[in-house]
Amino acid sequence: QVSSDRLMGMLADLGQRGALEGGGVCRLALSDTDKAGRDWLVATMRDLGMTVSIDAIGNIWGLRKGRRDGAPIMMGSHIDTVATGGLYDGALGVLSGLEVIAALNAAGAETDLPVAVGAFTNEEGARFAPDMMGSGVYCGALDRDEMLAVRATDGDGVVGEELDRIGYRGSDAPVIPAAYLELHIEQGPVLEQDGLQVGAVTGVQGIHWTEFTVTGQSNHAGTTPMALRRDAGQVAARIALAADAIAADYGPPQVATVGVFELTPGLVNVVPQQARLTVDLRNTDGEVLERATARLIAEAEAAAEAAGCSLTHRPLARFAPVVFDDTLVGKVEAAAQARQLSVKRMPSGAGHDAQMFAPLCPTAMIFIPSENGLSHNINEHSDEGDIMAGAQVLLDLVCDLAGA
């Protein structure tokens, strides 16, 4: 049995690391608050009797021995957050994993296979792109040295240097699990709207992040006739609307988001010389997503050319859609039903560490509802009853898979 005192207590404890006035947390990857969260996590893992490992990209995982050696059943997620994040995104997956360990400990239960809990570096991609960076390196989908050299999207810091700075560049070799399970808040409105308690996640939609840099010419806002301008900001605004139009034209599940939009020099009376913006496009259909990205880039190029500006673009993330193991997804459904919880199969709108494990081992995810579908927002909230239901399903699955 999972304990709500223990799990809710851990969520509150970790939530103090990087807590924002007014609620929510800011634990951007490899920041001082991320370090504080990591320190707390490592100490908590040790308190639970786990052996802690850290790899070259700062992924942390704790291992609880099984009756026999071999590949563990791994639970996991991330403890980094966006700048205005909530208490549950990522943290729930890691801490419910610790709760499973604590419950096994409390019951004096042995498992056949070892059981592991992982916390993967920079899942959010908020400070460094791409997202799922740590799990991508762990699973071999992203190149370690390339990732260590990534500079922050805002220019401030490099992954490898920041790992050294906070003391989390380890040297342990990743352990590929026998199966991977991740409990996560849905972060969207579907479960709440359908009045369901659990989602058995069938896969993750494709994610394309593209950064555009438009270069025009700075000039005087009062003296420069419109016809003589090379206004990088106007081009960027057109790219932003083009992204929105693509989502409208393609219809659901296509989504498009312009999250970063910066002008240089950024002064009231100066025609902008440079603009930098990012576009996040997602679709469950990988081919449609490829077409959407190609159309966006073509429209961006046309907008720049029409305005006499030059354009560069680079992919910050390119993840194809991922399908989870059908048998394991079925076990999630069955485990929920066995606890009299309402459940449905559904795709994930957000990217998750689980998607990096999917090609390597049977992988599945458990979703619980998000109040008002809010996430990446300080008011992100999930009901305690839903949290405990999700953790119980996770415990039941681990007992099944690890042989308790």
Added chain:
Amino acid sequence: QVSSDRLMGMLADLGQRGALEGGGVCRLALSDTDKAGRDWLVATMRDLGMTVSIDAIGNIWGLRKGRRDGAPIMMGSHIDTVATGGLYDGALGVLSGLEVIAALNAAGAETDLPVAVGAFTNEEGARFAPDMMGSGVYCGALDRDEMLAVRATDGDGVVGEELDRIGYRGSDAPVIPAAYLELHIEQGPVLEQDGLQVGAVTGVQGIHWTEFTVTGQSNHAGTTPMALRRDAGQVAARIALAADAIAADYGPPQVATVGVFELTPGLVNVVPQQARLTVDLRNTDGEVLERATARLIAEAEAAAEAAGCSLTHRPLARFAPVVFDDTLVGKVEAAAQARQLSVKRMPSGAGHDAQMFAPLCPTAMIFIPSENGLSHNINEHSDEGDIMAGAQVLLDLVCDLAGA
């Protein structure tokens, strides 16, 4: 006779204060580099035998005595720059004023009236809005205490506190001149295109700066269906395009510029919760300008409402068009012609300190060509011959008006 060694030397000297690698200068109002420029200016005025005064908003003016007391003939401009400014915008008007004083000194010439040179605080409006802040207070068009309380557009610093910090909050009472003359680079393409050496400025177009703040809801870029979003950034992009469309619909001389565009939290995978942008609208026709601003605000409100966002807006600057003294403008023309310089009457696209003096005393401006019409750009350039021609016309006019 003006001396090119002296004047070009002073331009180079002042240009070292806040010099940027790669050329150009950054002397944002009341910054450390502005202080360095002010210190140099005050020392240079004293070297020229002038009495230096500083008022409550940090305007600096030096006075050269005349045969009799009374209102001086004043020359002036500003030494603050935008963040990526050139060597001549503003600096030329102040330093050519000093050059006139140096030429009078060198000739041992007395004038009937005193002659003054002013450097007015924060003409650019790049760091603090509105522009022409110092001359506006000097001339009584802007409220001193209100201006002392203005916070920087980027949030970093308050006018009064910054004046104290750099030691330029004075207590001298402004002296209203008998006439005001300002030599300035055109900052636009007209004189160069027409192959002319001098512009006799007839007035300044109206300037409306409006800041918009759009508030929506931050949410997850992957999980939030387009239909459920309240995306502040998309509204801001629509406002930016609306500004551009207004300029296109109204046609010249209407111009529109979006110089500031900022998103919060500004992360790749977060729907923006807030957007802040500025729109700079200008027109020589005050009524058309009022209509343009009203249309912009109406379209901004409609865009916000359609996206489920809230909108606030505030005027950062509202300057009606200004017409200069016809007699004095005629004298500028005549003085240029007397020196065999090609000249035409033309309006100013940029705002200038002169426009604040126009209601109080006969006021005029002398323009010289800007290479490629570039300004508010580190590559801003004017030809030495044109600079010296402008300074000579200024000297001739001062001798005439002050009675040399």
